[in-house]
Amino acid sequence: MADASTSAKGDLRLTRITKSFGDFTAVDDLSLVIPEGSFFALLGPSGCGKTTTLRIIAGLEEPTVGSIHIGAVDITTKKSYQRPINTVFQNYALFPHLTIYENVAFGLRRRGIKDVKEAVDKVLNLVELPHLAQRKPTQLSGGQQQRIALARAIVNRPALLLLDEPLGALDLKLRRQMQIELKWIQTEVGLTFVHVTHDQEEAMTMADTIAVMNEGKIEQMGSPADLYDNPETAFVANFLGQSNLIKGTVEGTDGDSLVVNVFSQRIKIAKSRSHAKDNSVLAGIRPEKIRIHPEGTPATGNVLTGGVIADVSYIGVSTQYQVEMPWKQELMVFEQNDDGVPPLNKGDAVVLSWESIFTFALAGDEDASAGSEVMPEDLDE
Amino acid sequence: MALIHAARSRVSAFSGGKASMPYVLLAPGLIFLFTFFILPIANLAQTSTQTPIAGGDTGEYEQTFHFANYVNAFLDNKEQFGRSFLYATLATVLALAIAYPLAYAIALKSGKFKNFLLVLVVAPFFTSFLLRTIAWKQILGEGGFVVPTLRGLHIIGEQTSLTASAVAVVAGMTYNFLPFMTLPLYASLERIDPRTLEASGDLYANGITTFRKVTLPLSMPGVVAGTLLTFIPAAGDYVNAAILGNPNTKMIGNVIDSSFFKIVDYPTAAALSFTLMIAILILVTIYIRKSGTDELV
Missing domain, CATH: 3.40.50.300 (P-loop containing nucleotide triphosphate hydrolases)
Structure with a gap:
């Protein structure tokens, strides 16, 4: 044979x-x-x-x-x-x-x-x-x-x-x-x-x-x-783990980075992590990369202000926050419980920040929810 | 067995631990079996060793424990015994040869026609068994298409007739027991996980090897069940031989029939019945042991 x-x-x-x-x-x-x-x-x-x-x-x-x-x-x-x-x-x-x-x-x-x-x-x-x-x-x-x-x-x-x-x-x-x-x-x-x-x-x-x-x-x-x-599409960003995808517009460049306007706040995205086709982008950041601070705390890197905690889930190794931003989008933040500080509370005003290198950019015409409607765990064939 | 134990413990748990519950549930079946199986068998055993009452009427017998009845009954009908097992074996082999491809096609290849084809398999049961057997006289008669076709192909001679022959008896038996062969075969083939067949192909077995090494062994419970359901009733059958046969194709069933109803020789009929039963039991036991399917079921 x-x-x-x-x-x-x-x-x-x-x-x-x-x-x-x-x-x-x-x-x-x-x-x-x-x-x-x-x-x-x-x-x-x-x-x-x-x-x-x-x-x-x-x-x-x-x-x-x-x-x-x-x-x-x-x-x-x-x-x-x-x-x-x-x-x-x-x-x-x-x-x-x-x-x-x-x-x-x-x-x-x-x-x-x-x-x-x-x-x-x-x-x-x-x-x-x-x-x-x-x-x-x-x-x-x-x-x-x-x-x-x-x-x-x-x-x-x-x-x-x-x-x-x-x-x-x-x-x-x-x-x-x-x-x-x-x-x-x-x-x-x-x-x-x-x-x-x-x-x-x-x-x-x-x-x-x-x-x-x-x-x-x-x-x-x-x-x-x-x-x-460095996901290239919204589907990959959402299917492989979870992502926050925020609509933005490229305003210019700063060295190796793009400067992106997201609802009148400015963040930087490395050019090597941008898959945008034009000025319209979806800025992406993983929930565990974001740090959460009470309002007024000075923060470095990419910073988004004006958030209000909409929901808090304590799950042992980490605390998961849903933070409502001024443009009504809820962003997800996973905070390691490693600093002995008690979790913030629902309704607290917060500032979000992260190292700009962790940001990625997708084409702005992508469906930001692609690949996230179905949790992979539910897909037993 | 494990299943029965599990079922039993579940039943007792359900009824709040009443140990008598299984027996209560078994009672109707046991009473039925006792009344309609054990008692008649005992009666038959008793009859089989009786002898005629001296000076009595036809059909009047007394218990004399005359075991020679068995020897006489067997020696007088050796030929019919042999023929019964020969015909039953032939019918079983033929039915298996016809039913296996049929069941295979229905179970694995018929797609949405599966249920329709299954209905066709059992459809003959909606008409009388006798009528269908008599129809074979027509099919194998001079006016049918079988005899001219076979003559045309020079398979049988110009003078050969198929009616009132051993061929007709075996053909009738094969036909009549075909559904009993097909259904268990279908059931066991249908149960095969198609992925095991794919796995066989994946592991370098071509179609024929897959059939020999996977499909056939996995369908053995169906083969055993089907051959038993055909062979056992076929060995005791007398209708096919009576309707489609001639005096030289008499089977043991015909002898029992005539000794009981025509000659009114109850002891001989009973002794023959018992002998047939025990012969079948022995054959079936050997067969099941040899086929080694007890683990598979």
Whole structure:
């Protein structure tokens, strides 16, 4: 069963992939290069096309248009069983009639490998479940099944390992633990992992590179820090964490910074973090970057005055404030509870400030609420 | 078993810890089984060792614990026993061969027509079993399309007729028990998570290998249930042989029928019934052990 394509090695290249189901375009002219050996995450809300993209890579769906290469080998027309790609399915899809050992050995046996024992034992040790080899999948817990699904895939040493919401069915604590383990295993085996998720924290914890998908297209691609600190679109700014986006107008420049007028107050934005197309911008700042002071306190950096606290939530590590600004917009501020000062109260007049380097600018015609209507946590497919 | 325990503990929790509750709920079923199964079986066992009353009328028997009835009944009807199991096996194998692709298509490939096709599978039950069996006389008769077609293809000779033949009996049995084969097969195929099939493809198995290594093993409970539901009644069947057969295709059911109603030889009929029952029980036990599906169900 092994032909030329199963020995393909190299970067995965998707070229102008489109997938339509009737009138609905699930994936829209998507091009992507996933470097060999990387941990890559496709992140997006339900229905954004990330699972369809994964299924196209796996060979479970055929693209309407476009091509897929691994290194120099074109695998577009290869069936899933002919591709050097293995998948960890969302609900694991272990074979209920086979023992754990035989589940893990399945792929090796199909490729005609007679002596599977060493490889199977090794991978069961890697996922720390060698004692369960003779059990059936239904006798395992969710976390154990998850690891076996992973073992069943990586034992084949595929050129590419696909993970479809692999941690979605686990509870929060186990999910955190598995995130760290998955990352460790990826480093250990050195395979290319492509991970599909709607959970931004999961993507940020594990992936080297994240592609944020929305409506069948990639909104932005980059390292987790890059995406978080320097989002290019309102969708990315809101979907990856939370953002305050304030309408403003560019008035001029000051060295490497733009000077932006937001409702008659002036703030600075580094040019390198501006994605504006003209003078109209959305100035963005993350809630945890903002410092909050009682009115009258001198503040440096970017300063916005005239705020009134509309709501206070004390959540242990931090206090979250909703601050109503003179232009009736509520800004969010997360303040670490690390200075022994009691939280401010609802109705207090406050000044907000932050280091100007943390500000980013988006095109002014963007929908400031894009990507924020749905909390990623609600998107269990 | 675990399920029953769980259900039982839940029931007792619900009724405030009354341990008697499960038995109360079981009572109607147990009373029914006792009255309509245990008692008749005991009666049958009793009848099977009786002998005619000396100088008595036809149909008058007394209990003499004459176990030789079994030996005589079996030796006199070896041929019919053999034929019953042969025909039942043939009908079961044929029904499986027809029903598996059918159930597979309905369960995995029929999309929105699934329910409609299922209705078609059970639709024959809306007409009488007898009527449908008699219809096979027509189908396999000289006026039907089967015989001319087979003659045209030189599969059967010009002189060969299909009516009143073993072929007709097996065909009738296959047809009549087909739904009993199809429905359990459908149920087990439908239960297969399609993602396990995708996983198989993902793990380098092509379509045929996926069928052999995943689909078929996962549908084994349906195969076992379907073959049992076909084989057991087929082995005891007498209607198909009576309507579609000839004197040389008599099955054990026909012998029991005639010894009971025509010859009025109750002990022989009872002994044959018992022998058939035990033979089926033994065969079924071996079959279930061999198929090893007890873990899967």
